[in-house]
Amino acid sequence: MAHRTPDWLLERMTLGELPPEELAAARARLASEPEGLERLAQLESDDGATLAKLPPSEVAAEVARRRRVVEASRPVRASSPSRRWWPAVALGVPVTVGLVLLMVLSQRELPEEAHSPQAVLLDTTRTKGLEPKLLIHRRTRGEPEPLGDSARAARGDVLQLSYVSAGRRYGAVLSVDGRGSVTLHFPESLTGSPELKGGTVSLPSAYELDDAPAFERFFFVTSDAPFDVAAVMESARQWAREPERARHAPLPLPEPLSQTSVTLEK
DSSP states (O other), rough: OOOOHEEEEEEHHHHHHHHHHHHHHHHHHHHSSSSSHHHHHHHHHHHHHHHHHHHHHHHHHHHHHHHHHHHHSSOOOOOOOOOOOOHHHHHTTTHHHHHHHHHTTTOOOOOOOOOOOGGOOOOOOOOOOOOEEEEEOOOOOSSSSSTTTTTEEOOHHHHHEEEEEETOOEEEEEEEETTTTTTEEEESSSSSSSOOOOEEEEEEOEEEEOOOEEEEEEEEEEEEOOHHHHHHHHHHHHHHTTTHHHHOOOOOOOOOOOOEEEEEOO
């Protein structure tokens, strides 16, 4: 009987802990399982709200404790790569959504198959079952509110943007409003590095909507190779001069680049 991919392995995928070869093999295995890719996509979608509810300053110690629980339950590998993301927590670097997800998922009792050596037998076929996506949550007095395409928003709304790289190595997040203004959200500058992290990653700064009319449209541009962020921004500025085109048409980008967008109605 084929083994179902264990939850602890899904956690490692969302945390970006797996080397590229193991990540590709894990995705291939999920693609062959009933609803396998859907399980991973659901974890990556849900953890955006989790991060907003659990700020890094409050969860770092607990995450460290629960990480030891997960580490103890994994099969031992002689060639297991070292982990380098804990110093970032100690230095105050914002924690990614995937890190907090580890804390939440670890509260469940680990299944027996997590202790089985057979649980790590993976094939090496690459899959394209997951696509890059952009997540938007509106801050509220209670739980953060996820906003999908065509959701209503208003001046003063504070938005938290997150991305799912889905294996893409480079990317940029930008937005266009009803006045034709273009804003770069990631990287933080035109000369900044557009390298993406694995799993679901929340951008370090939230974004407050101004009084621009009609709409605010957010784009996630991705690529497997480095690209010129400044050139993408300049192309977007020229394109955004026609509001209706900016509201509905795709960005004019070179063929190697791909894009996804979320439009908020105002």
